Amino acid sequence: MKERMDSSWKLTETQLREWLHGLLDANTVVAPVEEDGVLLFRRITSEDQAVIESSGKTRWSPKEFLFPRSEALYRYNFTGGTVQLDDPPVPEDHQILFGVRSCDAAGLVRLDEIFLSGTKDPIYAARRESTTVVSTACAAADAECFCTAVGGSPVGVEGSDLQLVPLDEGWLLRVLTDTGRDLVSGATDGWTAATASDGKRLSELEKKISEQIERSPVKREWSKILEEGFESPAWDQLAQHCLGCGVCAYVCPSCSCFDMNHEANAFSGEQCRSWDACTFALFTRHASGHNPRATKQERYRQRVLHKFAFREEDEPFRCVGCGRCVALCPAGLDIANAVVAAVEAIREEGADGAR
Amino acid sequence: MALAEASPNPYEPSLMRIHDYHDETSDVRTLQLQFVDDGEAVGFAGWAPGQFGQFTVFGAGESVFALANRPWRPNNNGGKPPLIECTFRTVGKVTSALRAMSKGQVIGFRGPYGNHFPIDDWKGKDLVFIGGGIGMAALRSAMLDVIDRKSEFGEVVILNGARSVADMVYTGEMPAWEQVEGVRVVRTVDPGGETEDWDDKVGLLPNIFEELGLDPEDRIVVACGPPVMLHYLFLSLGKTGYSPNQVVTTLENKMKCGIGHCGRCYVGPFSVCRDGPVVTWAELNELPKDY
Numbered sequence: 001m002k003e004r005m006d007s008s009w010k011l012t013e014t015q016l017r018e019w020l021h022g023l024l025d026a027n028t029v030v031a032p033v034e035e036d037g038v039l040l041f042r043r044i045t046s047e048d049q050a051v052i053e054s055s056g057k058t059r060w061s062p063k064e065f066l067f068p069r070s071e072a073l074y075r076y077n078f079t080g081g082t083v084q085l086d087d088p089p090v091p092e093d094h095q096i097l098f099g100v101r102s103c104d105a106a107g108l109v110r111l112d113e114i115f116l117s118g119t120k121d122p123i124y125a126a127r128r129e130s131t132t133v134v135s136t137a138c139a140a141a142d143a144e145c146f147c148t149a150v151g152g153s154p155v156g157v158e159g160s161d162l163q164l165v166p167l168d169e170g171w172l173l174r175v176l177t178d179t180g181r182d183l184v185s186g187a188t189d190g191w192t193a194a195t196a197s198d199g200k201r202l203s204e205l206e207k208k209i210s211e212q213i214e215r216s217p218v219k220r221e222w223s224k225i226l227e228e229g230f231e232s233p234a235w236d237q238l239a240q241h242c243l244g245c246g247v248c249a250y251v252c253p254s255c256s257c258f259d260m261n262h263e264a265n266a267f268s269g270e271q272c273r274s275w276d277a278c279t280f281a282l283f284t285r286h287a288s289g290h291n292p293r294a295t296k297q298e299r300y301r302q303r304v305l306h307k308f309a310f311r312e313e314d315e316p317f318r319c320v321g322c323g324r325c326v327a328l329c330p331a332g333l334d335i336a337n338a339v340v341a342a343v344e345a346i347r348e349e350g351a352d353g354a355r
Numbered sequence: 356m357a358l359a360e361a362s363p364n365p366y367e368p369s370l371m372r373i374h375d376y377h378d379e380t381s382d383v384r385t386l387q388l389q390f391v392d393d394g395e396a397v398g399f400a401g402w403a404p405g406q407f408g409q410f411t412v413f414g415a416g417e418s419v420f421a422l423a424n425r426p427w428r429p430n431n432n433g434g435k436p437p438l439i440e441c442t443f444r445t446v447g448k449v450t451s452a453l454r455a456m457s458k459g460q461v462i463g464f465r466g467p468y469g470n471h472f473p474i475d476d477w478k479g480k481d482l483v484f485i486g487g488g489i490g491m492a493a494l495r496s497a498m499l500d501v502i503d504r505k506s507e508f509g510e511v512v513i514l515n516g517a518r519s520v521a522d523m524v525y526t527g528e529m530p531a532w533e534q535v536e537g538v539r540v541v542r543t544v545d546p547g548g549e550t551e552d553w554d555d556k557v558g559l560l561p562n563i564f565e566e567l568g569l570d571p572e573d574r575i576v577v578a579c580g581p582p583v584m585l586h587y588l589f590l591s592l593g594k595t596g597y598s599p600n601q602v603v604t605t606l607e608n609k610m611k612c613g614i615g616h617c618g619r620c621y622v623g624p625f626s627v628c629r630d631g632p633v634v635t636w637a638e639l640n641e642l643p644k645d646y
Contacts, residue, residue, distance in 0.1 A: 073366040078413045083461050085367050118629060119365050119614040227623070230643040257618030260366075260611045264414040271366055271417075276619070283619050284609050287418075287446040290582055292608065292622075292646045302621075302645070310624035 007175035008194035009184070016164070016171055019187050020047040023096055027132075030065050031098040032058050041065065041097070052099045054166030055140035057322065061104045061253030062097050066127050067111055072270040073123065073260070079267050088270075090126040096183070098134045103147045103322040105135040105159035107253025110318050114256045132179050135160035139205055141212040144323030146336050149217045152321050154209040155202045165201055172198050215336055218308060218317065222343045226309040229346030230301070238338050239300035241331035246277030248303065248325035248335070254318050257283070278302045300333075308339050365614055368411045368463030369395045373456055374438060379524040383489060384454060385423065385442040391461060393436045400427060400437075403471035404496035405605065405633045409613050410441060411463030415452035418443065419610050422467060423492050425499035439464065442492035442524060468613040469632050472497045472603065477575050481509035485588065487516045487560055487580025491524050493605050493632075494579050498532070505535050512569065513540045516560040516580070519548030541567065560584055561591040571595060576602045582646070589636060599637035606631045606639070606646055622646045 011019070023029055024047065031050035033042040039058040044050055072088040100108075115124040138145075138154035147154060157163055161180035165172040172194055175181050249255040259276040262269050276283060279299045285291040293299045307319040319335060326334045371388040378384050390396045404426060409417045424440035445454045456462065474497060482501060486494045501508055513532065517523035522544075529540050543556035543563045556563050560580065576597060578588055585604060592602055608620040608627045615629030623643040625631065634642075 074364055076413055078461075081459075081461070083370055083413055083463070085370075087364055087367065114616055114618075117615070119616075121616060122364055227643070230623075230645075256616070258611075258616075260417065260617065262411075262414065262416040266414070269414055271411075276617070278618065286607070286609050287444075287450070288581065298645070305623075306618075306621070 007181070008198065009173045009175075009188060010167070010170060010192040010194050010198060011173050012170045015191060016052065016173075017047045019184070020050060020098065022187055023098075023183065026094065028091070028093040028095045029098055030062065030095065044098075050099060052136060052164070054136075055138050055142070057101050057104070057142060057324075059324070059328075060251055061107055061322065061324065062100050063104075063107060063111060063253050063255075065095065065097060066108065066124060066131060067115070067256065067258075067275075070272060070274040071123070073273050075268065075270040077268045088123065090123060091130070093130070095127070095131045096134060097131060099164070100133055100135045100160075101322070102135055102137055102154055102156040102158075102160070102163075103145075103152055103320040104253045105133050106152055106156060106316075106320045107159070107322070108133065109159040110254035110316075110320065111256050132161045132183055133159055134162045134164065134180075134183070137163060137165040137202075137205060138209060139166045141209050142323065142327075144327040145209075145321065146213050146215045146323055146326075147321035148206075148210045148213045149215040149336055150317050150319050150321040151218075151220075153206055155205050158316075165205070167198070167201060172201060216340060218336060218339050220313060222339065223309040223311055223313075225343050225346050226305055226339070229342060229349070230305075232342065232346050232349055234342050234345030234349075235297045235301045238304075238341060239297040242279065242296050242300045242333060243331050244279050244281065244296055244299065245330060246279050247328050247330070248333075249277035249279065250275060251324040251328055253322055253324075254307075254320055278306065300338075304335060304338055304342065307335065366465070366612075368409070368465040369398075370461050371439065371464045373458050373460050373462065375458060377527070379442060379526075380522050382445045382454075383442060383522075383524055384445070385440055386453075387424075388439045388441070388462070388464065389436060396437050399439075399467060402426070402467035404474060404500050405471035405493070406467035406469050407493075407613075407632065408439070408441070408464050408466030408468065409610075410443075410449075410453070411465075412449050412452040412456070413461075413463065416449040417463075417611070418447075418449040418453070419613070421493040421496070421605075423495040425496060425503060440495075442489065442495065444489050466613065468628055470630070472577065472633050474500060477501075478507050479509060479573075481511070481569075481574040483512045483514060483564075483569060483574065483576045485514045485516070485560060485564060485576065485578040485580070487584040488518060488522060489524065490578075490580035490584075491515055493607075494577060495525065497577065502532055502535050502538055505537060509537070509573070511538045512567065513538070514543070514560060514564060514567075515540065516543045516545075516563070516584075517548065518545050520544055520550045520553050522548070559587065561587040564588065565591050565595060569595075571597045571601070574601065578602065578604045579607075592636070599640055600635055602636035603633060604636065604639065605633055608646060 032039045041062045075086045077084045115121040161177040163174040257276045263272045284293045370391040374387040374389040376386045407421045411417045420441035427437040549557045606627045610620045610628045611617040615626040620627035622645045
């Protein structure tokens with residue numbers, strides 16, 4: 001006798017495509033698409049375009065569909081001594097982010113922490129409210145992956161409304177939220193209810209991938225050590241090869257820092273928000289010329305510490321371990337290794353100091 | 356959609372007309388601004404000294420300035436709609452464009468942002484305001500409030516320092532401040548910045564402060580100025596027996612959003628625009644040296 005697994009279904013590849021086909025009717029669907037040999041999130045118009053695989057990730061995270069690379073925060077006309085302000089249009093369509101890896105789905109929650117805390121960002125909030133996330137668990141780790149080293153999991157559900165788990169054949173579909181339930185309602189005819197034995201697949205994958213990711217885990221209590229070692233000379237060496245190109249921040253699913261500038265002609269303009277990076281020298285430079293982070297060492301330290309320190313004990317790291325910054329850094333810097341090296345160096349300095 | 360409808364766009368500024376201005380120095384100007392729509396002033400009625408705003412020159416961009424006018428209280432503007440004042444130095448694109456604007460032209464303002472000086476906690480205490488150059492702008496609102504309510508405080512010393520005589524701000528209004536009993540203004544310029552007919556002090560602010568020999572007992576020090584001035588001032592304060600809890604300053608970092616989202620003003624876990632800009636020296640000591 002097989003025990004029914006709560007709100008979970010088993011789908012064949014064909015059933016998955018049929019479901020996706022149905023979703024295209026009433027929603028804007030964004031999914032991984034192959035373009036010139038590179039996987040990228042794109043709006044799809046046909047279910048066949050989506051690349052839904054048991055492993056592998058897009059070059060860029062899906063964050064730009066909630067937090068675009070560049071967008072108007074408001075627009076204005078200024079002619080004849082008067083100024084007229086207009087809110088930018090907010091897309092009315094419901095958006096589905098389909099085939100998002102677990103790390104990237106968790107990254108969206110890190111964005112929420114910023115944009116929905118304190119004074120809410122209404123533009124982000126509107127997009128977020130009309131977005132449903134269908135994540136895809138991983139059956140294999142990419143070379144750069146390290147989710148399990150930073151508290152994540154290849155089958156993690158943080159930020160997901162539904163989750164697809166690759167089975168040996170077909171998919172396990174887990175319904176995780178009410179929003180997720182809305183997306184399958186009316187589509188389940190002919191689907192097989194999943195059983196508890198299908199659920200074992202989750203722990204199998206978690207174990208398998210933890211073994212594939214050979215990095216030593218970043219411990220929660222290291223945050224304190226990193227904070228105490230703020231002025232450690234170790235940062236000089238760790239940041240030595242940083243080019244300050246900012247690619248790490250751009251590809252990061254949780255990096256949320258932005259710049260604001262006016263783009264205008266003689267008659268009209270807009271307050272434009274665009275992605276920024278803490279590794280850029282201008283990021284913190286005052287009008288006076290004073291720069292609190294005048295060197296790349298200080299800037300790289302900020303990047304690492306903003307991900308791994310200055311957080312309450314019960315808050316997850318701001319790094320979700322997708323590894324894109326590791327894979328794409330032109331200087332070969334590796335944030336997870338940097339944390340381990342910094343902590344080691346700070347501990348040694350402490351021991352030397354005590355001697 | 357509900358979220359978006361419930362909260363107004365925090366980035367969209369209120370429109371303000373340049374009512375008047377006063378040139379403090381060759382590159383520092385104080386603007387008086389009036390809400391184009393008087394009704395909008397109501398939304399800002401709760402602001403307090405120490406807070407700041409984002410000022411927009413349409414076509415150029417935004418700049419952060421401290422709110423420099425006295426707090427709005429019933430009838431303190433003769434029943435006229437309340438004004439906002441800011442003092443800025445012409446440094447870059449936005450401030451140059453702002454400097455080029457004339458009376459009657461419209462700019463944008465959003466705010467108030469950040470925390471404020473705990474002025475009510477200072478009641479009954481002696482106060483020293485120490486401002487270096489344009490740093491005085493961040494203190495002006497608090498100083499005007501304290502002078503207006505002088506009977507609630509002890510002795511008030513205002514130490515106004517500048518690089519040179521020509522760079523000193525608020526010189527026009529300082530004589531009026533000194534008219535109030537128990538208010539003393541000390542002016543100093545950096546060595547080499549004096550003119551032949553300068554009869555006030557010559558010396559760096561921290562040194563002049565030490566020279567005054569003020570008793571730290573029951574006294575609050577409120578200081579704002581460039582990082583290097585604050586560094587040496589804190590050394591002087593330590594030497595003369597002040598505890599970090601009786602020293603208040605403002606952290607000035609590059610800011611863009613004003614609401615803790617854009618990420619550039621962080622000092623460790625501390626977002627200057629949201630958690631600051633007003634901090635005690637004691638609080639500053641808890642933060643990483645990243646400002």
